[in-house]
Amino acid sequence: MSDLYDVTIIGGGPAGLYTAFYSGMRALKTKIIEAKNELGGVITHFYPEKTIYDVGGVVTITGEALVEQLTRQAETFQPKIVTNQVIDRLEKREDGTFNLISTNGDVHHTRKIILAVGCGTFDVNKLQLEGAERFEGSGLFYAVRHLKQFSGKDVVISGGGDGALDWAAELAPICRKVTIVYRGEQFTRALEHQVERLKSHSVDVLLDSEIVALSGSEKLESVTVRAADKAEKIRADALIVNHGFQYGLGGIERWGLSLENNGIVVDSRMESLIKGIFAIGNAASYAQKVYLIAAGFVEGPIAVNSIKQDLDPEAPSQAMVSTHHERWREQLD
Ligand SMILES: Cc1cc2nc3c(=O)[nH]c(=O)nc-3n(C[C@H](O)[C@H](O)[C@H](O)COP(=O)(O)OP(=O)(O)OC[C@H]3O[C@@H](n4cnc5c(N)ncnc54)[C@H](O)[C@@H]3O)c2cc1C
Known part of the structure; x- marks a missing residue:
């Protein structure tokens, strides 16, 4: 049996990568699992050379450069990164934790799950x-x-x-x-x-x-x-x-989540109908959902903060701003 993680993020696209960073800010033991052999989600596979103009504070950046920055940022707190594994099955254990089982049979043990799976796994025709x-x-x-x-x-x-x-x-x-x-x-x-x-x-x-x-x-x-x-x-x-290409949530569709608009229905904590399973980025569905890279940069922290409080009710409701975080404070002193 693999180590127990506080949070396992399924999907290494922009939403999953930024969320891994924020999860580190909250001192949660974090793992990301990505189906492809490269991180970056649809950006890496469909538009690495395209210029992106609508990420706040970044006037222009290519897809490839954004993924490179997001990956470096995600690595700040050294999450475990697993690539080439498609998560397919879910088991709830008696102690309330979960086993995530990939199509190659590997089992990942976790307290909480964040689905950052976009529209699911995708393959070209x-x-x-x-x-x-x-x-x-x-x-x-x-x-x-x-x-x-x-x-x-x-x-x-x-x-x-x-x-x-x-x-x-x-x-x-x-x-x-x-x-x-x-x-x-x-x-x-x-x-x-x-x-x-x-x-x-x-x-x-x-x-x-x-x-x-x-x-x-x-x-x-x-x-x-x-x-x-x-x-x-x-x-x-x-x-x-x-x-064209084929895409789909695969085995995740059978987990008993509520699905609408090709996404997973979540509440204002980004939590799905199954307690302990959250969804963010293009995978999340709620009223007024915005399908932009930047949306995942907000939804991820909301999910992580909800998880932190579920695991430790005494914890503050959100992380301190990064400049006051101990990881960077010494650089200021
Ligand atoms: C051509 C194009 C241009 C775009 N241009 C812009 C733009 O200029 N600005 C903008 O803001 N947005 C743009 N978008 C939208 C933007 O790319 C998405 O909003 C963003 O990628 C969503 O990020 P995500 O992390 O939620 O999902 P994704 O990027 O889809 O990443 C999801 C990841 O999860 C993985 N995954 C799925 N299922 C599993 C599984 N079962 N197990 C393991 N891993 C799994 C996938 O392999 C994938 O890597 C564009 C989209 C397209 C297609």
Whole structure:
């Protein structure tokens, strides 16, 4: 059986990371468990290079830099950080503590739980083509995490949603050629201004078309595109597939929590219907909920302060401001 923690935060996105920091401020023994092999939640996986303008006090910051700052901050009080584990099952023990069981069978013992799981675990829809996985990492991509890696290349993008069109417009100025292949007759899932932007960037658009084969010896060299009954081979150093993604709370849906709007219903303490289980960030659902990174920075401390008082009713209702915290006080003296 693993060590007993005061708080286990499930989810290492921005909400979970900041909450781990605040939990340390309250001297709670804290663990974070993240399903992916990297921290940062949807920021890391979907928009590391995007500029974020709406985090209070930070005029502009890229997603990647924000995650780096949040991770460093989370590490201040040295929480235990576990990655690559999907929490699936819950057991309530006779003494009121919980066991959290991951899909690989590991058991995590904790007094309280904070669900910072966003919309749950997420995975991209892969290209449904036999043998395509052979090119993953050598020409086949499911996200554009760093624009520069495509610089000067012939790039084909498969998909017709707003993500696909945004990538095409951003890549066109730095690539040798960008071609979009989409099986629809027109881009019904994208905004009009995105379609206009494509024209100004001279992106080749093949509608009513789909990719039917990938070729290359060591790495991807071309893709075969079929339109009606004719097939054409197009040179491609990279194929970027944007066919949407699947997400869900998985086993957490069976814990008996109240769910609405893809979230977990919480009260003003951020506590769910099950005592001892809290939810924050995009995973929390309540009236007037705001789905912004900054929301988790408030909801996390509310959940942690509630937990602190449940574990120690004599404890102050909130942490002292950071400059008066003993961790930093000596730097002021
Ligand atoms: C394209 C895009 C652009 C955005 N731009 C902005 C912006 O400019 N400004 C802004 O404020 N917001 C923006 N947002 C919204 C913002 O990203 C979210 O509000 C924020 O990421 C929510 O943080 P979170 O920590 O609650 O959830 P997430 O970031 O979703 O992180 C949840 C984490 O929990 C993990 N997890 C889930 N289930 C389990 C499990 N069972 N076991 C273990 N781990 C699990 C996931 O792997 C994930 O890492 C944007 C969102 C998108 C998609």
